[in-house]
Amino acid sequence: MTATRMIRASPYWPVLTHPTLRRLLPGFTVSSLGDGMAVVAVSWLAIELAPASDHGMWVALAAAAYTVPGAVGGLVLARLLRRRSPAQLVGWDALLRATALGAIPLCHALGTLTIELYVALLAASSVLHSWGQAGIYTILARLLRERDLLAGNAVLSSVGSLSNVIGPPLAAALIAWGGAATVIAVDAVTFLVLGITFLSGVRQDSAPDPEQQDSRTAGLAVIRRTPVLLGLLSLSFVFFFLFGPVYVALPLYVSDDLDQPAVVLAAFYTAFGGGAVIGSLMTGYLSRLPMWPTAIGIVVSFGAFLLPVGLGAPVAAAIGGFAVVGLLWPPYAALSTTLFQRSAPRESLPQALAASSAVRTLSVPLGTALGGPLVTVLGAQATLSLSAASITVLGLGAACTARASRNRRARPSRGRVRRP
Structure with missing residues (x-):
């Protein structure tokens, strides 16, 4: 079997060649790479900002703030978000993250970023994240045939795994060049790309x-x-x-x-x-x-x-x-x-x-x-x-x-x- 035939026989072929997913996957990939970089940058900037005697506490709070509020938002915001299309859920989550994360390097450049403000901005950035993830996987379920769903989920998982391998060393290089706030700025831009990609690349289908x-x-x-x-x-x-x-x-x-x-x-x-x-x-x-x-x-x-x-x-x-x-x-x-x-x-x-x-x-x-x-x-x-x-x-x-x-x-x- 030739290489071309092997690729076409792959379970991933219907996913990678889907006309809508071909427009969405680049934006998702860019955003995932930003998240892979943030794994290092979020903790490192907390270390830079926190008092030396309280590094452990503030690093833990920063890591929690980047994820846990999304769980709360996923449970308490259903009444507000239940009528929104999956593309809007992804787009709003991404734009909120871009705005809140973008405020971090801006405040850092102005000299007004304290550790308390940093944790608060991280928490604000993640409030809609459970809904954003739900929107992504709902879109996938609506675009693909049932037999292709596992391959579609695997493609997203592969992108995430690769980003977790590539992102940390890339973040380390950027931190050495411009500091951890620079990496947060790049992460904010990647979420802006994700939001624009989904809001412009997916038909605004009806909500429940x-x-x-x-x-x-x-x-x-x-x-x-x-x-x-x-x-x-x-x-x-x-x-x-x-x-x-x-x-x-x-x-x-x-x-x-x-x-x-x-x-x-x-x-x-x-x-x-x-x-x-x-x-x-x-x-x-x-x-x-x-x-x-x-x-x-x-x-x-x-x-x-x-x-x-x-x-x-x-x-x-x-x-x-x-x-x-x-x-x-x-x-x-x-x-x-x-x-x-x-x-x-x-x-x-x-x-x-x-x-x-x-x-x-x-x-x-x-x-x-x-x-x-x-x-x-x-x-x-x-x-x-x-x-x-x-x-x-x-x-x-x-x-x-x-x-x-x-x-x-x-x-x-x-x-x-x-x-x-």
Whole structure:
């Protein structure tokens, strides 16, 4: 088979050649690269602005401000945003981020940027982010055939994974040249590009019927009424929550328990990022597998490959396991999003996705917050072991629950067949 035929046979071909998505993907890619750069810049600027004695607290607040308000907005702004088209949700989120983030380098240049104002502007920038994400994935669900949804989600995941590999070193170079505020300015421009791309590149289709979406918690109501969605969101929340302590325990494990330099910690994160890129590219080929069992299997495997880190395996083996963990992350994200897109009612999809994004956004910070006390009581290595073992048990429990549910649904059918 020639290279051209192989590309055309790829599950990604219908996504990359879709006339509307071809206009949207460049803007999404630029914005994702900006986010990859912000991972470094947000914390670094907080270090520059905060008093030396309070660096840890302000760095944590800055990181939380860049994500957590989006979860709150996803839950409380449904009444305001329920009549907006998906393209408007993406555009408004992007323009708010561009405005609030753009104010940061402006205030910095004027000498008026304090650490308190910095955190407040970061928080303001993220208020609509759950709705922006919901708009992106709703547009994808409306543009693509159902069989192409997994590949479409995998393309977005691949862009995000590549940005997380390319963005940090690019941010480091820009920080050395012009300071962290310069990187924030670039991030603001990338969101401006995203907003213009979606507002001009997508037909302003009709919004959901307001009579059907009259509650601030309409998205959560849809999820509660749909067992598949409720089970999936519960699994995702606990999964991400249990992974949260790793962000606290891993750096301390490397520096204190292993007595290794920062380059070893960087090797863990580089391995995770490299695995995530490969996992993203593989995801589109999983469409023939049953999605729910595959998602549960990923959770079990994720915990199993994380376990060597907590069991004190040699550094090379632990990094290898962490690379596999990174490889498994994008397929789970894409599979769970695809299940949501397929299972939620079409007219309620933006609300359901926004509620899901809000709940999942809260899970990792909550788990990370738990990581501090756990490390204090148990130590870094034991915390890593507990996190890995708990994720594995979660996956096994989900598998048992899913099997029991299938058996309950099958019993009445068998009973009716036996009747004369």
